[in-house]
Amino acid sequence: xxxxxxxxxxxxxxxxxxxxxxxxxxxxxxxxxxxxxxxxxxxxxxxxxxxxxxxxxxxxxxxxxxxxxxxxxxxxxxxxxxxxxxxxxxxxxxxxxxxxxxxxxxxxxxxxxxxxxxxxxxxxxxxxxxxxxxxxxxxxxxxxxxxxxxxxxxxxxxxxxxxxxxxxxxxxxxxxxxxxxxxxxxxxxxxxxxxxxxxxxxxxxxxxxxxxxxxxxxxxxxxxxxxxxxxxxxxxxxxxxxxxxxxxxxxxxxxxxxxxxxxxxxxxxxxxxxxxxxxxxxxxxxxxxxxxxxxxxxxxxxxxxxxxxxxxxxxxxxxxxxxxxxxxxxxxxxxxxxxxxxxxxxxxxxxxxxxxxxxxxxxxxxxxxxxxxxxxxxxxxxxxxxxxxxxxxxxxxxxxxxxxxxxxxxxxxxxxxxxxxxxxxxx
Numbered sequence: 001x002x003x004x005x006x007x008x009x010x011x012x013x014x015x016x017x018x019x020x021x022x023x024x025x026x027x028x029x030x031x032x033x034x035x036x037x038x039x040x041x042x043x044x045x046x047x048x049x050x051x052x053x054x055x056x057x058x059x060x061x062x063x064x065x066x067x068x069x070x071x072x073x074x075x076x077x078x079x080x081x082x083x084x085x086x087x088x089x090x091x092x093x094x095x096x097x098x099x100x101x102x103x104x105x106x107x108x109x110x111x112x113x114x115x116x117x118x119x120x121x122x123x124x125x126x127x128x129x130x131x132x133x134x135x136x137x138x139x140x141x142x143x144x145x146x147x148x149x150x151x152x153x154x155x156x157x158x159x160x161x162x163x164x165x166x167x168x169x170x171x172x173x174x175x176x177x178x179x180x181x182x183x184x185x186x187x188x189x190x191x192x193x194x195x196x197x198x199x200x201x202x203x204x205x206x207x208x209x210x211x212x213x214x215x216x217x218x219x220x221x222x223x224x225x226x227x228x229x230x231x232x233x234x235x236x237x238x239x240x241x242x243x244x245x246x247x248x249x250x251x252x253x254x255x256x257x258x259x260x261x262x263x264x265x266x267x268x269x270x271x272x273x274x275x276x277x278x279x280x281x282x283x284x285x286x287x288x289x290x291x292x293x294x295x296x297x298x299x300x301x302x303x304x305x306x307x308x309x310x311x312x313x314x315x316x317x318x319x320x321x322x323x324x325x326x327x328x329x330x331x332x333x334x335x336x337x338x339x340x341x342x343x344x345x346x347x348x349x350x351x352x353x354x355x356x357x358x359x360x361x362x363x364x365x366x367x368x369x370x371x372x373x374x375x376x377x378x379x380x381x382x383x384x385x386x387x388x389x390x391x392x393x394x395x396x397x398x399x400x401x402x403x404x405x406x407x408x409x410x411x412x413x414x415x416x417x418x419x420x421x422x423x424x425x426x427x
C-alpha cells in the first residue's frame with residue numbers, strides 16, 4: 001500500500017478500481033516486448049505538491065500515479081558507462097519485473113531550478129513515508145523530463161524527453177542545456193524533433209537516442225492474466241489516518257512552535273529521523289537554539305560520515321539532552337563540548353564520565369585564573385606580541401593564534417570573546 005500512501009500524501013484521488021494494461025514496445029531492456037503498466041484507470045489522479053521557488057509557493061499538479069513493472073538497465077561499453085563513444089551495450093536484467101510507481105505531473109514546471117526543487121520535495125516525501133530511500137544515484141528514484149519551449153503568445157514547440165539524470169544537479173544541468181539547445185534550433189529556423197535524448201554528465205550535453213512514440217504506438221490493452229486492483233474505501237480512510245506528519249507540516253510547526261528560521265527548519269526537516277530527534281531533544285529539556293545548532297552541525301556531520309540514521313546514534317537521547325543543557329548553562333564551552341561529544345561517541349560514555357575522562361572541569365574559567373593563563377601565553381610568545389604592537393597584524397591572525405593557545409591551555413573552558421579581550425588589554 002506504499003503507492004496509496006504516496007497518493008494520499010500528494011492529495012490525489014485514489015481510484016478504488018484500477019486495471020493493469022500491457023504496453024507494447026520493442027527495446028533491448030524488455031525481452032518479452034511488453035510492459036505491465038496502467039493506462040486509462042491509474043491508481044490515483046489529480047493531486048499536487050507545493051514547491052518554494054524564489055520564496056514563493058508554486059503548486060505543481062500531479063496528473064496521475066500509476067503502477068508498472070521495471071525494465072532492464074542498459075550498460076554502455078564506454079568509459080564511465082557513457083553512451084557517447086560506446087561500441088556496444090549490455091543489458092542488466094536484475095531489476096526487470098520489479099514493481100515501481102510512476103508519478104506524472106501536469107506541465108506546471110517552468111524552469112530547471114523549479115524542476116530540481118520539485119524532485120527534491122518528492123524525494124523528501126518518499127523518504128518520510130518509508131516508500132523508498134530516494135537514492136537517485138542507485139536508481140531508487142529516477143526522473144524523466146519532458147521539455148518544450150514557446151515564444152510569448154505563441155504555441156508550444158515539440159516535446160523532447162530527457163533521460164539518465166541521476167542527481168538533482170544533473171537534472172538541473174540537463175534541462176538548462178536542453179532549453180538552450182532548443183532555443184538555438186528554433187533560432188536557425190530548424191524543426192525540433194520529437195525524440196528521447198540521453199543526458200551525458202561528463203560532456204554536459206544531451207544525445208539523441210531514439211524517436212519518441214505516441215500513446216497509440218504502444219498498443220495498450222488490458223492484461224488478460226491480471227485481475228483488477230481493488231482498494232476499498234475503508235482501507236483508503238485507514239491509510240489516510242496513519243499518514244505521518246508530512247515534511248512541510250513539520251517545517252511550519254518548527255517555525256511557529258520553536259521560533260526557528262525557515263532556513264533552520266528546512267535543514268532540520270530534510271530527513272524525518274533528524275526531525276524526530278529535534279522533537280525528542282526539546283521534549284527532554286534541550287534548549288531549542290542549542291539543539292538546532294548542534295543537530296545541524298555536529299550531529300549531522302556524524303550521521304553523514306558514518307552513513308547512519310539518527311536512531312543509530314550511540315548516545316542515548318537523555319545524555320544528548322543533558323550535554324546540550326550543560327552548553328546552554330555555560331558549564332561547557334563549545335570547544336569542550338565537542339571533545340565531550342566525541343568521547344561519548346567513541347567510548348559510549350555518559351556526559352559526566354566523558355568529562356572526567358577528558359580531565360575537564362565544568363563551569364567557565366574566568367577572573368584571575370584566566371588572566372594568569374593569558375599572561376603566561378603572552379610571555380611565552382613575546383615575539384608575536386611585539387609584532388602585534390608594531391602593527392604587523394592588520395588581519396588579526398596573530399591575535400587569533402594567541403587566542404587559540406589560550407583556549408587549548410584552558411581546555412576550552414574559557415569564553416573566546418573574554419580571552420580575546422584580555423589579550424588585547426595586556427598587549
